[in-house]
Amino acid sequence: MSIRISKEACVGCLACTKVCPGSLIKEKDGKAFIKYSRDCWGCASCVKECGFGAIDFYLGADMGGNGTVMNVSEHGDLLLWKVTRPDGTVRVIEVNGKNSNKY
Amino acid sequence: MSIRLKREVMAADVLIIGGGTAGCYAALTLSNHSDLKVIVAEKAGIRRSGCLAAGVNAINAYITDGQTPEDYVDYAMKDAAGIAREDLLLTAARRFNKVTADLERLGLVILKDETGNYVTRGKRNIKINGENIKPILADAVLQAPNVTVLEHVNMTDLLVTDNEVRGAVGFHMEETTAYEIRAAAVIVTTGGAAGLYKPNNPGFSRHKMWYPPFNTGAGYAMGIKAGAEMTSFEMRFIALRCKDTIAPTGTIAQGVRAKQINSKGEIYEEKYGITTSERVYGTVRENQLGNGPCYLHTEGIDKDTEEDLLKAYLNMAPSQTLRWLQSDRTPGKEDVEIAGTEPYIVGGHTASGYWINTNRETTVTGLYAAGDVAGGCPQKYVTGALAEGEIAALDIIKKDRRMTGSYEVLSFAEETFLKYEHILNGSEAVFTAEELEEAMQKVMDEYAGGISVNYQYNEKQLKLGEEKILELTKLTRYINASDMHELMFVYELLERLVVCRSVIAHLGFRKETRWHSFQENLDFPRSDEAYHKFVNSTMKDGALVLRLRDIGKEADYEHTDI
Numbered sequence: 001m002s003i004r005i006s007k008e009a010c011v012g013c014l015a016c017t018k019v020c021p022g023s024l025i026k027e028k029d030g031k032a033f034i035k036y037s038r039d040c041w042g043c044a045s046c047v048k049e050c051g052f053g054a055i056d057f058y059l060g061a062d063m064g065g066n067g068t069v070m071n072v073s074e075h076g077d078l079l080l081w082k083v084t085r086p087d088g089t090v091r092v093i094e095v096n097g098k099n100s101n102k103y
Numbered sequence: 104m105s106i107r108l109k110r111e112v113m114a115a116d117v118l119i120i121g122g123g124t125a126g127c128y129a130a131l132t133l134s135n136h137s138d139l140k141v142i143v144a145e146k147a148g149i150r151r152s153g154c155l156a157a158g159v160n161a162i163n164a165y166i167t168d169g170q171t172p173e174d175y176v177d178y179a180m181k182d183a184a185g186i187a188r189e190d191l192l193l194t195a196a197r198r199f200n201k202v203t204a205d206l207e208r209l210g211l212v213i214l215k216d217e218t219g220n221y222v223t224r225g226k227r228n229i230k231i232n233g234e235n236i237k238p239i240l241a242d243a244v245l246q247a248p249n250v251t252v253l254e255h256v257n258m259t260d261l262l263v264t265d266n267e268v269r270g271a272v273g274f275h276m277e278e279t280t281a282y283e284i285r286a287a288a289v290i291v292t293t294g295g296a297a298g299l300y301k302p303n304n305p306g307f308s309r310h311k312m313w314y315p316p317f318n319t320g321a322g323y324a325m326g327i328k329a330g331a332e333m334t335s336f337e338m339r340f341i342a343l344r345c346k347d348t349i350a351p352t353g354t355i356a357q358g359v360r361a362k363q364i365n366s367k368g369e370i371y372e373e374k375y376g377i378t379t380s381e382r383v384y385g386t387v388r389e390n391q392l393g394n395g396p397c398y399l400h401t402e403g404i405d406k407d408t409e410e411d412l413l414k415a416y417l418n419m420a421p422s423q424t425l426r427w428l429q430s431d432r433t434p435g436k437e438d439v440e441i442a443g444t445e446p447y448i449v450g451g452h453t454a455s456g457y458w459i460n461t462n463r464e465t466t467v468t469g470l471y472a473a474g475d476v477a478g479g480c481p482q483k484y485v486t487g488a489l490a491e492g493e494i495a496a497l498d499i500i501k502k503d504r505r506m507t508g509s510y511e512v513l514s515f516a517e518e519t520f521l522k523y524e525h526i527l528n529g530s531e532a533v534f535t536a537e538e539l540e541e542a543m544q545k546v547m548d549e550y551a552g553g554i555s556v557n558y559q560y561n562e563k564q565l566k567l568g569e570e571k572i573l574e575l576t577k578l579t580r581y582i583n584a585s586d587m588h589e590l591m592f593v594y595e596l597l598e599r600l601v602v603c604r605s606v607i608a609h610l611g612f613r614k615e616t617r618w619h620s621f622q623e624n625l626d627f628p629r630s631d632e633a634y635h636k637f638v639n640s641t642m643k644d645g646a647l648v649l650r651l652r653d654i655g656k657e658a659d660y661e662h663t664d665i
Contacts, residue, residue: 002307019151022310022317023255023276023588041310041317042422043157045150059425060308063347068429070421079234081417083428091428095414100214100222100232 002040002060003047004069005032009054016046016055047071048079056084105528108274108281108520115142115251116505117496118271118286120258120322123153124485125474126292127240128202129492134247137500141250142284144273146257146591147317149241153294154315154475155485158234160354160419162213163484164199167223172196175227179482182378184617185635186338187454190461190660191480198490203229206489210239224357234418236485256282257591258321260519261289261329261470268470269510271325272519276587281523283516287504288469290495291457292488295340295449295475296320296602298540298595301548301555302445303349311422313342313349313444320448322476324598326457327605332466332641332665334478334652335454336602337609337622339446341383341558346396346440350423354415355399355439359408363441365394375619379452383443384619387557398438409435443620445554448602451475451483453621458639461658462498463491466641466665469504471495479637526593532583536592539575539582543600546571551607552623561625565611572607576600605640605647612638612649641665 005016010031017025017032024036025046032054034040040057047055053073059065067086072079077097084090117133119126122145133141145152166172175196180187207213212232214222221229244250258273262285270285297314310316327333343352355361363372363385371394375385386397404412412434416423427433450456456478457465464471472478473491480487547553550568552560560568579597584590615631616623636651 018148018254021147021152021156021315023147038307039310039316041156041312041315042420043151043315044421045156049151057421057425059348059422059429060304060306060311062304062306063308063311063422064426066429068425070425070428072421079417081421081424083425085429093413093417093424093428095234095417097232097235098212100212100230 002037003034003055003057005034006054007031009052011052011054015049015051019045019049021045044072048074106279106524108279108524110283110520111280112283112285113142114285114506115140116287117141117499118284118289119143120271120289120291121145121153121293122149122241122244122252123292123294123474124155124240125488125492126290127244127492128489129290129292129473129496130244130250131247132493132496133500134250136497138249139500139505142286143244143250143252144256144258144271144282144284145252145254146276148254149244149252150238153237154318155233155237156315157421158419159236159485160233160415161224161228161230162203162486163228164196164482164486165203165227165229166196166200167226167229168220170226172199175199178227183338183454183481184630185654186335186617186637187481188479188660189656190658191459194461194494195480195483195487195490198493199486202486202489202493206236206239209243211236228357232418253282257594259325259594260515261325262513262515263329263467263470264513266330267468269513272516274523274587274590276591279587281520285506285510287506288471288499290471290473290492290499291322291326291476292474292492293322293476294318295447295451295455296323296599297447299448299544299547299599299603299606300445300553301544303442303554304347311349313344314447314449318475319595319598320602321595321598322472323448323456323605324601326465326470326472327601327642329467330642331470332458332639333605334456334458334637334639335609336448336606336640337613337638338453338455338618339606339621340449340452341380341446341620342444343383343386343441344444345423346442348420348422348426349444350416350420352399352441355401355412355434358415359401359404359412361399361401364398364400364438365389366396367394369394371397380618380621386441386443387620391557396440398440400438401434402436402438404435406435409433443554443558445548446552446558448606449475450478450480451488452481454479454481460662461660463495464498466662471499523590526582526584526590529583531581533581534578536582536589536596539578540596540599543572543575543596543603546575547603551603551610558620559623559625560610562611565607569604569607572600572603608640608647608649609638
């Protein structure tokens with residue numbers, strides 16, 4: 001379980017470094033980078049915090065991961081979770097923050 | 104070049120160590136009901152720290168229509184096989200609904216029916232959208248009058264003289280600053296302890312675990328070292344989870360009523376019982392009998408239900424939704440494989456933690472504990488942690504504990520700072536903190552009832568485990584840290600080793616099997632009425648002293664014979 005940060009998409013705002021519950025993301029050359037990738041809990045706090053879509057998370061191979069990545073973007077009350085498979089197919093799930101879980 | 108830490112001395116009426124669920128609510132209570140000056144020291148950033156970082160999708164402790172707080176006490180008492188405190192459970196349960204209403208006022212979304220009533224999940228749960236529960240709490244704290252939040256400050260030791268708390272010491276995780284924070288009262292809300300045992304995913308995904316891997320038992324360790332009495336460390340918590348992702352199973356089991364089945368398709372949960380520990384035990388036994396793997400039977404659920412499940416997991420454990428969507432093996436097409444986690448010490452689920460009075464004060468005067476770090480009150484969950492934060496805060500206000508004028512200089516603070524500098528500047532490193540942590544987890548796994556031995560142990564194994572943990576503790580003198588983050592890694596290891604020693608001592612002292620899997624002593628495989636008591640421990644002159652305490656029935660418990 002871990003994340004990857006796109007150097008191209010990262011604007012260096014470092015918002016993610018402040019919300020990681022393990023403080024695992026640090027600054028390097030003006031951009032965010034994951035210094036302790038094996039220590040990621042998978043909470044996705046940084047993925048939600050990033051307003052630039054620069055952070056994806058993925059399942060480690062030891063968790064059965066197949067290279068699919070996921071990120072999320074906020075549009076008002078809506079959270080759009082985007083899953084991109086290795087073959088390029090994309091699935092988006094929309095969750096309205098004003099609605100509760102049904103389970 | 105050697106590092107010299109800047110010394111920063113601060114004072115407040117109340118110091119709260121840990122800005123998670125209980126800590127945030129304690130701070131809000133103090134701010135709303137008093138003019139006491141409060142400092143919250145949080146080792147991460149407060150908006151997403153603690154166990155609510157990813158969110159939570161239900162309030163698991165709520166008094167629904169037709170139920171009473173007393174019913175909740177009965178349920179929790181039975182689930183814990185009688186090892187729980189009625190006074191603690193009842194005082195928490197009476198506040199469950201009030202603190203929930205408070206969270207709703209702050210912005211938490213709770214599911215309602217057409218008539219405006221909360222929609223329940225079983226007898227004790229209500230359904231929420233808890234993805235943002237922590238930012239909601241944290242933002243309220245950041246705006247609260249008289250509250251200062253110190254982020255990325257890791258507290259390591261309590262300052263205690265004459266069995267009364269005087270504050271605590273710690274260090275900043277990025278800047279080379281050491282903190283001495285003096286206070287008239289301290290509330291420990293650091294959470295429980297993960298990472299004591301070898302985890303389900305020991306390799307790259309070692310931190311993909313049930314409980315936050317950043318909750319390292321700091322509060323337990325500082326309490327043990329300061330001579331506070333602790334309870335029920337032998338009552339470990341093992342969660343039944345979705346395999347690999349270690350995501351919750353309750354949402355599937357309770358939400359879509361999926362049964363636990365073995366690989367032959369037989370429903371086995373009825374065979375072993377449905378208490379929290381029995382659900383884990385049944386799964387372990389079925390695997391031992393060759394009937395594994397075990398599953399939650401979800402195959403055949405309809406498309407809409409499946410879609411709702413995918414969304415529910417996004418609000419608390421997005422890795423499970425990712426796991427389902429990365430291929431087409433979604434829960435409607437395939438049953439969900441389940442497994443027990445490694446054991447944790449966590450007072451929000453079981454009874455492990457500080458031995459406290461009804462007002463949540465520990466056996467050290469002025470030192471309070473709330474949430475997962477506080478013992479005796481299992482199944483308290485999020486609302487119970489909030490309730491305990493409130494109860495502790497109200498007692499401090501009632502006693503009007505505040506800093507007045509000057510205070511004596513304590514040499515212990517400077518001694519601790521020198522220790523930090525020694526670790527930062529040392530050059531004799533042989534081992535790394537990571538290496539010793541893995542060695543510790545291996546010892547606990549094999550000799551103190553971890554996953555690889557089906558959570559069972561005997562006394563010979565415990566004895567060896569204790570020796571090995573003490574040896575590893577000696578080796579910690581050979582580790583260094585090259586920056587402040589690494590210094591925190593060293594302290595997390597030291598904390599865990601202290602907690603491991605207590606866990607082993609407690610496991611050995613309960614000469615019965617009170618709960619399958621949670622505490623399964625193969626030398627004493629049955630339960631014994633003589634142990635229908637609490638196992639408590641106190642560190643005295645470097646040695647752990649254990650004792651049994653009666654399951655009292657007092658409505659208002661006060662420390663008398665400490």
